[in-house]
């Protein structure tokens with residue numbers, strides 16, 4: 001990889017800009033009709049008023065509407081892919097390009113091959129600029145001004161490897177990328193695909209926390225076991241309140257501010273678990289729990305949204321079949337336990353199935369690119385003010401959702417500033433075996449989170465950041 005990287009660097013001293021602008025001809029005539037139809041598609045629900053009810057299929061994980069008006073010259077939305085030359089990066093770039101109503105500038109960054117890929121992609125007839133950025137010297141330019149930065153950079157699994165086995169190589173890659181993203185473009189939304197997601201998201205949040213500075217490093221290490229690394233303290237009882245203006249009150253106020261600052265940067269950092277949701281829909285649609293259509297085909301998976309919570313590895317992938325948007329007989333889920341568990345296991349092990357079928361030629365790339373595209377478009381739709389956009393993702397929560405776990409995948413309401421809150425997730429509503437799976441997954445998640453946080457803290461300290 002190093003030699004090809006050097007060769008590429010020699011051949012290309014500057015970041016190349018390949019612009020593809022094509023006549024939209026036929027598409028223009030469709031715009032009026034599209035606008036009219038788009039009006040009918042607008043959702044009126046205010047996310048702030050939404051409750052803990054299960055999302056409807058039309059809302060949760062909904063397909064991006066192809067009906068949005070094309071961009072105006074003043075509205076150029078840039079999306080950056082870090083790791084754009086890889087098995088996921090390439091099809092993802094193509095799929096995003098096909099959504100030029102949402103993406104008008106695609107910036108492709110990698111250590112290899114990226115100029116050729118950008119040249120190739122730039123011939124697709126969409127009104128979307130494509131730029132290539134090769135190697136660390138061009139990283140800053142790649143991430144500057146991007147609305148969303150999608151990260152599939154790093155090694156992928158080989159048969160016999162767990163996602164956690166990738167930590168050794170991918171943690172360092174993610175750490176270096178996160179530092180630049182936090183320094184150059186902290187307001188971009190980050191979609192982390194690289195594995196192990198369960199550790200790399202906490203790692204990235206630590207880097208953001210340190211670089212975006214909720215206080216100096218000294219203050220932070222003093223506070224590291226209090227304000228920033230713990231859930232917010234419950235409000236003190238009136239009798240116990242510190243006197244106004246006292247140093248205790250000032251310090252509590254500062255801690256609260258730091259806590260809020262940390263949360264505000266973390267709510268734009270997402271671990272992409274959409275592939276688990278997509279697999280849960282598809283594999284459930286094909287399962288015995290849903291009757292086939294009269295023509296013999298299985299149910300349309302797009303109509304079956306199943307929240308997948310926890311994390312993105314083995315037993316931390318927890319599909320909540322009881323919360324499916326298409327009615328499923330809960331009694332059957334309990335009584336036919338063997339069928340239920342087989343279905344759940346097939347969702348958890350779907351990545352391994354692909355790994356083994358590819359016989360060492362990579363892990364899931366196409367379904368992943370599709371899923372990452374869907375998630376990116378959802379982020380952009382939310383950024384543009386569309387209400388009620390809901391996707392599952394692995395994020396840091398200000399208040400732990402499950403016991404002491406700050407990091408947990410759950411259905412989230414997205415907004416222009418990141419996620420706002422969880423939607424439709426409540427432990428009490430779950431079946432007993434689902435609650436048990438969450439308890440078991442939590443043990444693994446705790447270790448993965450600590451691993452990512454410890455790595456980041458060590459690196460940041462050694463660099464005196």
Ligand SMILES: NC(=O)c1ccc[n+]([C@@H]2O[C@H](COP(=O)([O-])OP(=O)(O)OC[C@H]3O[C@@H](n4cnc5c(N)ncnc54)[C@H](O)[C@@H]3O)[C@@H](O)[C@H]2O)c1
Pocket residue numbers: 082083084085086087088089109110111112152153154155156157166170173192193194195196197272273274275276312362363364365368
């Ligand atoms: N979240 C999920 O659901 C999910 C699903 C599948 C795969 N993945 C993960 O996504 C990652 C990518 O998978 P892939 O199949 O595309 O792998 P790949 O090896 O085909 O591509 C990875 C790309 O990253 C590039 N890269 C390596 N180091 C880099 C750096 N420092 N900066 C920029 N680019 C760098 C490589 O040059 C390569 O082009 C893996 O970690 C894999 O485990 C996640």
